[in-house]
Amino acid sequence: MTRFLYDQFAKDYLTELLQPLGEVDTSRKVAAEIREIDVYFTPTTQLTSDTIELGLLGKLAATPALIEPFRNAATIAEIRSCLNKLFDIFAESKRQSKVEKKQIAESDLPKLWILSPTASEGILNGFRTNLDIENWGVGIHFFGDYFRTAIVAIHQLPVTQETLWLRILGKGRVQQQAIDELEALPPTNPLRARAIDLLLNLKTTLEVNQNIDQEDRELIMRLSPIYEQKLAESKQAGIQEGIQTGIQEGIQVGIQAGIQQGVNAERRRVIENLLRIRFGILSDxxxxxxxxxxxxxxxxxxxxxxxLSPQELIDRFL
Structure with a gap:
């Protein structure tokens, strides 16, 4: 169950960060047997300041990309499955080019980025990967050119601002260090606010799940102070809003209404997150x-x- 929680978090996180740069399609279906791509990204033609702020993640998003994040180290079978999705996209692009009667250039084909928290030497050697230190630095292991694929070994990435947004998707101490750096960013940083909101949603959904391991518990503990601060800020904002309302309706009533409004908003976010984890895209x-x-x-x-099933919930509350 926790694997699906992290899968949803990774999709939401990448979608939130990449949306300003282009079109993001999560769970895109390919092939007759229906395989799903976690994140399919198509950049806009013009680079923006958001691209630069995202550092190495922004560099990955400079060209069309399949992004496949893993909570645990990607296995041989999982990497092969990712390659199958990529080849399905290649075949789909070729069919489309025939229909449109135009040639598709090799450079127009998407690249596959496999985001793995760790990657063993056996895995990297087995797929004959190579580094490109001059252009990409350490931690990015490329397959042969025509595969258009790389494994991003998150634990090997240097601890720099440029790699922060990828290290958030790491595991254990790597992720905890990245969260420390994220929290230290200026509160006015818009990417900081988005990432923290998604991490706190993950914390909430992990807490209601019974089947979590020690690593999950440590992540919950690390996020708890951030959650308490966020809750205090929400309450304070609710109080301020309530005071303004209270000028017209009575200060005490306004304060209570503001606090309750903040609590209700938090509950709605938790409920929406749980629904999305269980059922995916929500119907009306x-x-x-x-x-x-x-x-x-x-x-x-x-x-x-x-x-309850979706229909049981709908029947009960509508």
Whole structure:
């Protein structure tokens, strides 16, 4: 179960960071047997300041890309599966070029970036990967040119600002170090706010899951102070909003309403995240049940979200 939680987090995280740079398609289906690409990215024609701020991740996103993030070290079979998806896209592009009667250049084909928290020498040697230190530095292991594929061994990336947004997707001490650096960024940094919100969503969903390991618990503990600070900020913002409302309706009533508004907003975010983890893209009906569910305390709505089917939830709350 936790694997799916991290998969959803990685997709949401990459989507949030890459959206300003181009078109992001998560879970794109390819081939007759239906395989899904985690993130398929098509950049805009013009580079932006966001590209530079994303450092190495922005460099990966400079050309069309399949991005396949893994929570645990990618296995031989998983890497082969990623290659199969890439070849399916190559074949799809070739068919499309025939329909449109135009030649597709090799450079127009997407690249595959396999984001693995670690990568053993056996794996790297088995796929005959090579480094390109001059252009890419350490940690990026390239297959032969025509494969258009590389394994990003996140644990090998240098600890620099340029690699931060990839190291957030690492594991253990690598991820914890990246979170420390993320928290140290100026509060005005828009990428900081997006990443922290997604990490806190991950923390919340991990906490309601019973089957977590020590590494998950350590991540929850590391994120807890950030969550408490965020909650305090939300309450303070709610108080300020409540004070403004209270000028017209009574200060005490306004403060209470503001605090409750902050709590309700947090509950709606948790409920939406749980629904997306279980059911993927939300239908209009599932989106509509978020509000009535948020009126319940967490100890009541959490079991319902984990146990009931989409239709059962819709029937119960609509």
């Amino acid at each position: 009906d599932l989106t509509r049940i978020i509000e009535p569910l948020s009126l319940l305390p967490p100890e009541e709505f959490t079991p319902l979200l984990l146990q």
